[in-house]
Amino acid sequence: MKKIIYYLLPVAMLALFIAIMLSGSYLKQPFGEDDNVPQKIALVKEHVRNADWESAQREQNNLEIAWGKVTPRIQFSMERNEINQLDVSLARAGAAITAKDQAGALMELEEAARHWHNLGR
Amino acid sequence: MNEALVVMVRGIIAFFTLLIFARLLGKQQISQLTFFDYVLGITIGSIAANLTTDLTSRAWPHWVGLAVWTILVLALQWLTLKWRYASKYIDGEPTVVIMNGKIMEDAMRKLRYRTSELLEQLRQKNVFDISQVEFAVLEVNGQLSVLKKSQHQPVTPQDLNIPTDYQGIDTELIYDGVVVEQNLKQVNLDRAWLDNQLKNQGIYDPSEVFLANLNAQGNLYVDKYQDHLKKLTDIGDYPGPH
Numbered sequence: 001m002k003k004i005i006y007y008l009l010p011v012a013m014l015a016l017f018i019a020i021m022l023s024g025s026y027l028k029q030p031f032g033e034d035d036n037v038p039q040k041i042a043l044v045k046e047h048v049r050n051a052d053w054e055s056a057q058r059e060q061n062n063l064e065i066a067w068g069k070v071t072p073r074i075q076f077s078m079e080r081n082e083i084n085q086l087d088v089s090l091a092r093a094g095a096a097i098t099a100k101d102q103a104g105a106l107m108e109l110e111e112a113a114r115h116w117h118n119l120g121r
Numbered sequence: 122m123n124e125a126l127v128v129m130v131r132g133i134i135a136f137f138t139l140l141i142f143a144r145l146l147g148k149q150q151i152s153q154l155t156f157f158d159y160v161l162g163i164t165i166g167s168i169a170a171n172l173t174t175d176l177t178s179r180a181w182p183h184w185v186g187l188a189v190w191t192i193l194v195l196a197l198q199w200l201t202l203k204w205r206y207a208s209k210y211i212d213g214e215p216t217v218v219i220m221n222g223k224i225m226e227d228a229m230r231k232l233r234y235r236t237s238e239l240l241e242q243l244r245q246k247n248v249f250d251i252s253q254v255e256f257a258v259l260e261v262n263g264q265l266s267v268l269k270k271s272q273h274q275p276v277t278p279q280d281l282n283i284p285t286d287y288q289g290i291d292t293e294l295i296y297d298g299v300v301v302e303q304n305l306k307q308v309n310l311d312r313a314w315l316d317n318q319l320k321n322q323g324i325y326d327p328s329e330v331f332l333a334n335l336n337a338q339g340n341l342y343v344d345k346y347q348d349h350l351k352k353l354t355d356i357g358d359y360p361g362p363h
Contacts (some may be wrong), residue, residue, distance in 0.1 A: 017134045021181040024346045075123075080176035081123050120179065 006062070024077030024120035028070060036068040041113050048097065048105045056097045057104055058103070079118050086115035130175060131180050135172040138184065139165070142191040147198070155212055155262050165190050212261050219257035222270070234259060243267060289337025298328040298346075308335060319343070 031035035040063035047056035089112035097104035172183035201208035216228050242265035248254055256268040278285045292304045296314060318341050334342045
């Protein structure tokens with residue numbers, strides 16, 4: 001029994017560490033309706049394309065809430081740079097929507113989508 | 122997102138991974154490390170440090186780097202164990218730098234090993250007169266092994282035909298006030314014998330003892346917590362904080 005624990009303990013620890021480090025790709029998937037980041041980005045883009053600024057602003061807020069929910073669970077396994085850049089893109093997209101700048105908003109949303117895609121890759 | 126928390130989790134991952142990998146790599150002492158082993162150690166340590174604090178990239182690639190270096194070291198260890206040619210190729214071989222009292226200048230030049238270094242390492246081996254040396258070998262790990270001429274070697278009991286007892290190694294019977302039952306059993310003694318021995322030395326409880334060792338001749342060395350020394354020798358030569 002002692003021998004099994006002697007070998008099992010380090011193996012279990014390494015397995016746990018690998019699981020934590022690789023959990024990002026799984027944890028970035030939506031667990032509910034309000035944390036689906038790619039879906040929300042697509043929705044905001046749709047509203048911006050239609051110049052429906054009120055809906056775009058509302059969905060942009062929902063997008064930031066969704067992103068706020070995903071961040072804490074992926075922070076241990078994802079690169080901080082990518083997280084920070086996605087954060088900045090969302091802030092810029094929000095500002096562009098407020099300013100009703102369609103080109104700017106689409107550019108930032110597209111960049112946010114790319115950062116999301118690159119997270120954990 | 123809390124940076125400190127992320128660093129803490131990654132630090133725990135790096136620490137225990139390094140601990141497990143270091144145990145896997147074996148028991149080579151620092152003094153036995155070759156230059157390459159030394160560099161390997163630094164590199165692996167550096168990757169572990171990056172794993173902990175470099176938050177600009179994921180922990181996983183750093184961890185893979187750590188694992189790859191460890192696996193390569195293990196593979197090299199295995200290869201050098203199984204294949205002597207590879208061992209000589211990778212680790213190099215010891216070089217004779219003094220042979221029959223003569224300094225091997227060519228060998229030293231090839232090793233880029235200076236005379237001052239040779240003299241320094243000889244002094245570290247308590248050799249201050251180079252004419253006393255018969256052989257000096259520069260080992261793979263950079264240490265110098267010295268064989269003095271026979272007339273300069275200390276006399277041993279064998280030279281004088283004096284019979285000697287078996288030396289053996291000590292067995293710890295009490296450590297930090299606690300009786301080590303396993304060791305007591307190993308030397309075929311029991312608690313009653315130990316208590317009796319302690320009583321002979323005026324000790325009535327093992328908890329009074331810091332260390333008790335039994336040597337191969339059957340003598341028990343006992344050191345108590347209370348040393349009752351009247352005057353302690355102070356080797357300090359400058360008034361410091363203590």
